[in-house]
Amino acid sequence: MxxxxxxxxxxxxxxxxxxxxxxxxxxxxxxxxxxxRVVLESQSRWRARMERQPVQFMNDVLPGALAGARDRLADFVRSPRESLVFAVNATEACAAVLRSLDWKPGDRIVLANHAYPAIRNTVRFLAGRYGVVPVEAGIPWPLPGDDALVDAYADALRGGARLAIFDHVFSPLGVVSPLGRLLPLARAAGAQVLVDGAHAPGQLDLDVGRLFEMGATWFAGNAHKWLCAPKGAAFLAVSDAGREGLHPVVISNFYGEGLAWEFGWTGTRDPSAWLAVGEAIDFIESIxxxxxxxxxxxxxxxxxxxxxxxxxxxxxxxxxxxxxxxxxxxxxxxxxxxxxxxxxxxxxxxxxxxxxxxxxxxxxxxxxxxxxxxxxxxxxxxxxxxxxxxx
Ligand SMILES: Cc1ncc(COP(=O)(O)O)c(C=O)c1O
Missing domain, CATH: 3.90.1150.10 (Aspartate Aminotransferase, domain 1)
Structure with missing residues (x-):
């Protein structure tokens, strides 16, 4: 070594x-x-600890351990600590937002033609069930530069919107969105904003608190991509404006008892990927x-x-x-x-x-x-x- x-x-x-x-x-x-390896080993240690006394682990160890891992991740992505909850993946984190809002027929949701398929499909589902209106920002590909991307969203937001979804990094395109230019457009359009930041943590210098100040309402991110955490480690950061009515997709034993409890327990599952996130951050910070x-x-x-x-x-x-x-x-x-x-x-x-x-x-x-x-x-x-x- x-x-x-x-x-x-x-x-x-x-x-x-x-x-x-x-x-x-x-x-x-x-x-x-x-x-x-070190991160996988950390995950294995958490699993072994859980399996030695599962009841004591879930009841007495997990809440504190989860809060510690949550604080570490929140500090790394510069989110207010109490605003961040774990999710299994970005798909689930985005779905929690999209399935929580009290949609009315005619509500407009602006999202890009290149938005991630599961998110586009969720919006299609909402259109069928509630009569929301998807409005597509047609981002040209090949992309000449930021201006073309900003113009596409500006066009789509022109008629106002209830929600704008911005992909921080577009999945197949690898393109980083200029959120500093997009968030003011959404604000001017009166839209709440879900940032799908699946690829952002680790890859970009993330300051979620600053994004909230600029008008982002929710930020969904994966730790299992560029932070190199075990698979199943993701998060949702929630601004003050985004708390009302927000619940996990699966309703918790702790429904109505606050973000941390609701999202921290949505039934029995293996939390070891979340608990190993600190080790993943240590690894990145060692570099x-x-x-x-x-x-x-x-x-x-x-x-x-x-x-x-x-x-x-x-x-x-x-x-x-x-x-x-x-x-x-x-x-x-x-x-x-x-x-x-x-x-x-x-x-x-x-x-x-x-x-x-x-x-x-x-x-x-x-x-x-x-x-x-x-x-x-x-x-x-x-x-x-x-x-x-x-x-
Ligand atoms: C923009 C975007 N959103 C969502 C996802 C889904 O991530 P996950 O499979 O972790 O839910 C991806 C995955 O590549 C993505 O690129």
């Missing part, structure tokens, strides 16, 4: 901290994250949170440049709109279908030992690369070599 005072350099020297298959170039941290973010951004840019040059293409968004991920068009003419994107992902895995997601965006095939500290630029080379440059 390296001395804790002398951390391993970033890149392949980091690999010993992860359980990832060494035979695979793992370029998809974005989908489900990956968790360092240095700012150093981690900047290493990912640098690797992403270099990798995107490498791939763009090799494939004779341009990334879908300018470097100024990207952080740890980049999305590039595949240099093929084949129309994208659900079957073809699955087939291409398996092709890259089998033929190039590379795990990378392939998306159908606008009928074309795109890959999204994720940078991570366990990778080096050489991990992107087999994918880059998968196609010859176009004419």
């Amino acid at each position: 390296a001395s804790p005072d002398v951390p391993d350099p970033l890149g392949h020297a980091q690999r010993r901290h992860w359980t990832l298959d060494p035979g695979i170039h793992f370029l998809n941290h974005g989908s489900y994250g990956a968790t360092p 240095g949170a700012a150093r981690y973010r900047s290493a990912l951004a640098t690797q992403q840019r270099e990798a995107a440049d490498l791939m763009a040059a090799a494939w004779g293409v341009q990334p879908g968004a300018p470097a100024s709109s990207r952080a740890a991920m980049a999305t590039l068009p595949m240099p093929i003419d084949e129309p994208a279908t659900r079957e073809s994107v699955a087939r291409w992902r398996l092709h890259f895995l089998r033929e190039h030992r590379t795990e990378v997601p392939v998306f159908d965006i606008g009928g074309r095939h795109w890959v999204r690369i994720s940078a991570q500290v366990y990778n080096e630029l050489s991990d992107f080379a087999p994918l880059a070599a998968a196609f010859q440059p176009q004419g």
